[in-house]
Amino acid sequence: MSAPDGRSGAGRGELTRPRPVARPLAVAIAGLGTVGAGVAKLLRDNAELIAARAGRPIAVTAVSSRDRTRDRGVPVAGLRWYEDAVAIAADPAIDVVVETIGGSEGPARALVEAAIAAGKPVVTANKALLAVHGAALAEQAEARGVTLAFEAAVAGGIPAIKALREGLAANRISRVAGILNGTCNYILTTMRERGLQFAEVLADAQRLGYAEADPAFDIDGVDAAHKLAILAALAFGRPVDLGAVHIEGIREVSALDIELAEELGYRIKLLGIAKREESGISTRVHPCMVPKAAAIGRVEGVFNAVVAEGDFVGRVMLEGRGAGAGPTASAVVADLIDLARGRLTPVWGAATDALSHAPSLPMEKHVGAYYLRLMVLDRPGVIADVTGVLRDHAISLESMLQRGRAPGEAVPIVLTTHDCVEGRMREALARIEALPTVVEKPALIRIEGL
Known part of the structure; x- marks a missing residue:
């Protein structure tokens, strides 16, 4: 604010008040393997940059791992150490739990559930846990009003989760x-x-x-x-x-x-x-x-x-x-920065009662093109037998490739099809495999136009 003579207060010798330093976000890391140690290292090495982007420092204050003696490449002296990872959830000095234990059951699941129940946000790199129990965990997190963040669970350092859910x-x-x-x-x-x-x-x-x-x-x-x-x-x-x-x-x-x-x-x-x-x-x-x-x-x-x-x-x-200490830690810390800034996004992008319940379609209904490789005895009529089966199941060919000739011996024949229904292709393949001139299981690979 300017003084009446137009000069600022500071210009007249008054002291400016220092901006208060925000309290650090206190983080506990459960699991000090490749990813957990990578998170600790990133938070230490880029501490100043991270604090600027998060609006406050982010500090690891507690850890849990089975082996205290192993050298993980990051200092752990002075940190609170929990033998029982689940006990971290009850620590009132912890703001956020980072779960890098892994696995869909056991201590990883127990810790995440306990942390959510205690009202603590969770950041996890655990794709198995989310794939198996993600629906229930999302409901629990929503009920407690806490964040369950998982950028690191898919494709390592690629920001795929943020791209889909936010961008x-x-x-x-x-x-x-x-x-x-x-x-x-x-x-x-x-x-x-x-x-x-x-x-x-x-x-x-x-x-x-x-x-x-x-x-x-x-x-x-x-x-x-x-x-x-x-x-x-x-x-x-x-x-x-x-x-x-x-x-x-x-x-x-x-x-x-x-x-x-x-x-x-x-x-x-x-x-x-x-x-x-x-x-x-x-x-x-x-x-x-x-x-x-x-x-x-x-x-x-x-x-x-x-x-x-x-x-x-x-x-x-x-x-x-898509993996490794650096890329995965990058994704974990991105979630921690969001938490430090107070950003809260529903787990699946929308509240539970706004989610879709569109049915899942069985693979038999898939429609697409196919590559087939058959190892057949090089005899007259073999190709006619194969194409006859495909015709019976309304499957049309786009191309055919035969590699060499060896009368009486096995040779590969490659067929590519136009779009057809997977269920029909499976039925046709079972009949083709049963032909006496087909000497091994046919190879089938779907063709995608991505």
């Missing part, structure tokens, strides 16, 4: 899809680049640390399904429904299929796809052939990508690292 909130989303598992994308990329079989590349991925000792969650599509269930709930504003997701992994993708896909102008990717149909919502995870020219076909190695299609925005694609 695209004004759009009616028709489809969300993506490469949601870096391990599978690395395996498929390496198989193509080096001409190796699945088992060889998987062993290499385990040696390099890209795949777990037990890789089933990744290679069987379960991890991607967890993430897709979360994305579908956000995209279509309905409770999360993991049970509705059709799941296939990449164990049966062969080097031959990858080579043939290249000849046909495609790349094979494990995709999660959720789509709004006239009669409901379809959600599926499986290997797909996508055009080599498509943007998602060029996402290689351990990278993830998420594509969303909205009625006003059109198509949006985000690409980046």
